[in-house]
Amino acid sequence: xxxxxxxxxxxxxxxxxxxxxxxxxxxxxxxxxxxxxxxxxxxxxxxxxxxxxxxxxxxxxxxxxxxxxxxxxxxxxxxxxxxxxxxxxxxxxxxxxxxxxxxxxxxxxxxxxxxxxxxxxxxxxxxxxxxxxxxxxxxxxxxxxxxxxxxxxxxxxxxxxxxxxxxxxxxxxxxxxxxxxxxxxxxxxxxxxxxxxxxxxxxxxxxxxxxxxxxxxxxxxxxxxxxxxxxxx
Amino acid sequence: xxxxxxxxxxxxxxxxxxxxxxxxxxxxxxxxxxxxxxxxxxxxxxxxxxxxxxxxxxxxxxxxxxxxxxxxxxxxxxxxxxxxxxxxxxxxxxxxxxxxxxxxxxxxxxxxxxxxxxxxxxxxxxxxxxxxxxxxxxxxxxxxxxxxxxxxxxxxxxxxxxxxxxxxxxxxxxxxxxxxxxxxxxxxxxxxxxxxxxxxxxxxxxxxxxxxxxxxxxxxxxxxxxxxxxxxxxxxxx
Numbered sequence: 219x220x221x222x223x224x225x226x227x228x229x230x231x232x233x234x235x236x237x238x239x240x241x242x243x244x245x246x247x248x249x250x251x252x253x254x255x256x257x258x259x260x261x262x263x264x265x266x267x268x269x270x271x272x273x274x275x276x277x278x279x280x281x282x283x284x285x286x287x288x289x290x291x292x293x294x295x296x297x298x299x300x301x302x303x304x305x306x307x308x309x310x311x312x313x314x315x316x317x318x319x320x321x322x323x324x325x326x327x328x329x330x331x332x333x334x335x336x337x338x339x340x341x342x343x344x345x346x347x348x349x350x351x352x353x354x355x356x357x358x359x360x361x362x363x364x365x366x367x368x369x370x371x372x373x374x375x376x377x378x379x380x381x382x383x384x385x386x387x388x389x390x391x392x393x394x395x396x397x398x399x400x401x402x403x404x405x406x407x408x409x410x411x412x413x414x415x416x417x418x419x420x421x422x423x424x425x426x427x428x429x430x431x432x433x434x435x436x437x438x439x440x441x442x443x444x445x446x447x448x449x450x451x
Numbered sequence: 452x453x454x455x456x457x458x459x460x461x462x463x464x465x466x467x468x469x470x471x472x473x474x475x476x477x478x479x480x481x482x483x484x485x486x487x488x489x490x491x492x493x494x495x496x497x498x499x500x501x502x503x504x505x506x507x508x509x510x511x512x513x514x515x516x517x518x519x520x521x522x523x524x525x526x527x528x529x530x531x532x533x534x535x536x537x538x539x540x541x542x543x544x545x546x547x548x549x550x551x552x553x554x555x556x557x558x559x560x561x562x563x564x565x566x567x568x569x570x571x572x573x574x575x576x577x578x579x580x581x582x583x584x585x586x587x588x589x590x591x592x593x594x595x596x597x598x599x600x601x602x603x604x605x606x607x608x609x610x611x612x613x614x615x616x617x618x619x620x621x622x623x624x625x626x627x628x629x630x631x632x633x634x635x636x637x638x639x640x641x642x643x644x645x646x647x648x649x650x651x652x653x654x655x656x657x658x659x660x661x662x663x664x665x666x667x668x669x670x671x672x673x674x675x676x677x678x679x680x681x682x683x684x685x686x687x688x689x
Binding site for chain 2: 272274275276277278279280281283284287288290291292377381382383384385387388395398399402403406410411413414417418420421424425428429
């Protein structure tokens with residue numbers, strides 16, 4: 219039984235890799251989306267709106283399958299059209315990370331936009347009046363305060379993102395869920411109720427990861443609210 | 452793009468069948484999960500630890516693990532347990548585990564129940580203390596307080612949050628396609644992709660169906676909010 223459990227435990231590393239890599243993609247896209255949505259260019263606002271609506275209206279799994287199977291085909295068609303390029307295989311890791319990052323970028327957009335809007339406008343105006351350039355205003359005034367305001371939403375998004383990494387097992391990536399399912403099928407004869415046991419073990423590992431994340435991010439939230447008097451509701 | 456393949460009658464029928472199954476799963480899970488979440492939310496805010504504790508653990512575990520694993524746990528885990536397999540021909544209690552639809556619906560119901568419980572519990576906690584004091588001062592019993600003061604106000608105020616939960620649940624039903632022999636919208640798209648090797652057409656069609664269903668749900672909730680949250684609307688200028 220131990221070798222199965224160890225291999226599932228090893229699969230949890232892949233979950234963390236997929237999760238953290240997607241988080242980076244999501245934060246970058248979310249930042250871009252939030253800046254676009256709060257900008258005064260109608261085109262940028264429109265693009266960000268469509269992005270958010272489409273992503274939040276379609277299930278993660280469908281988007282992931284579309285990107286994994288469709289992206290592969292589209293990329294090859296593109297390379298063929300460009301001429302003598304060797305065919306490139308999109309591996310399930312990249313497809314998973316890009317899709318999850320792309321999806322949670324839309325949720326991060328809303329979180330970051332809310333944080334930007336919560337910062338008093340006068341501060342930005344004051345910074346401009348001091349002659350700071352727009353990126354200086356962003357870097358020195360907006361960003362440091364955004365962290366505190368965005369952390370609760372960020373925590374929420376991260377928890378949902380981490381759970382959605384289980385979907386990459388459907389692309390054939392050998393993550394925890396995939397390994398648990400395989401181990402259950404393989405050990406059915408030798409261990410009673412093997413599928414239940416191994417899947418429960420994978421679930422427990424996910425629960426541990428969520429618990430640790432909640433604890434760490436809760437600590438960060440406290441740290442970044444230092445010196446802020448929290449209003450009681 | 453060859454969307455004409457999608458528009459062939461047999462493929463359209465497959466999407467239609469998928470739609471019916473997805474919506475049936477959604478409806479069954481929302482009803483079962485919603486009904487179960489009411490008493491659980493009341494237990495969650497109870498002052499008695501032995502009532503509060505188990506519900507806290509239930510929602511913590513279900514909200515902290517991926518739905519895909521929960522579906523697998525029920526379909527492969529419980530469904531392949533020797534104890535259950537030995538009994539599922541004779542006893543109605545275990546018969547359901549033979550059915551993919553039942554397994555998926557059970558997983559979805561428990562999942563949405565956990566989220567709805569927390570949502571409702573949050574709304575119940577925010578019922579203004581003054582309203583409860585007034586109700587008690589009028590001589591209402593504890594049960595009458597819950598039925599006439601707490602629930603009407605908490606259910607109304609959790610409506611916006613619940614619309615998110617319903618839309619999340621619609622999207623979650625796409626995981627039904629991971630259970631063999633259950634054809635939902637995503638399952639129909641996967642099958643058409645496998646038959647014709649048309650990934651864009653198959654999955655974009657599925658995505659459009661989900662998107663339209665989502666928009667319909669958003670509209671329905673907007674109507675519901677107009678009806679039940681009318682007192683919170685900003686005053687219209689005449």
